Amino acid sequence: MTLPAGWEGIDQNFLGLEEPWCHPDQAGVYVLPVPCEHTSSYVPGSDRGPSAIIQASQQVELYDETLRCEPYREWGGVATIRSLDLDGKVDQQAVDAIEAFVTPYVGIGRFIITLTG
Known part of the structure; x- marks a missing residue:
């Protein structure tokens, strides 16, 4: 199987799952x-949160x-979509x-987890 455009492979997907489990x-x-940074007043970096969570998930x-x-496996796998750019x-x-x-x-029955900062 090959992942379609817009989907992350094993190095960037949640839990580090291999195909077919990430398809x-x-x-x-x-x-x-969904990386975003809007109101950070002390230490910026919340936009890096989704990536950090995905990287950490590969160690569980x-x-x-x-x-x-x-x-x-009970869910049929977990697929990771490329980051959504909110474009400001x-x-x-x-x-x-x-x-x-x-x-x-959602309309095709998928359960969506959104990671944002």
């Missing part, structure tokens, strides 16, 4: 990074001892842009 045709969960244990399974939109305009982007995916 959008199969995955029941999509992760959407995939097996859940309570559930006795690897949950991502903030506040309600940013929310509207995110909603417009994810609505088609």
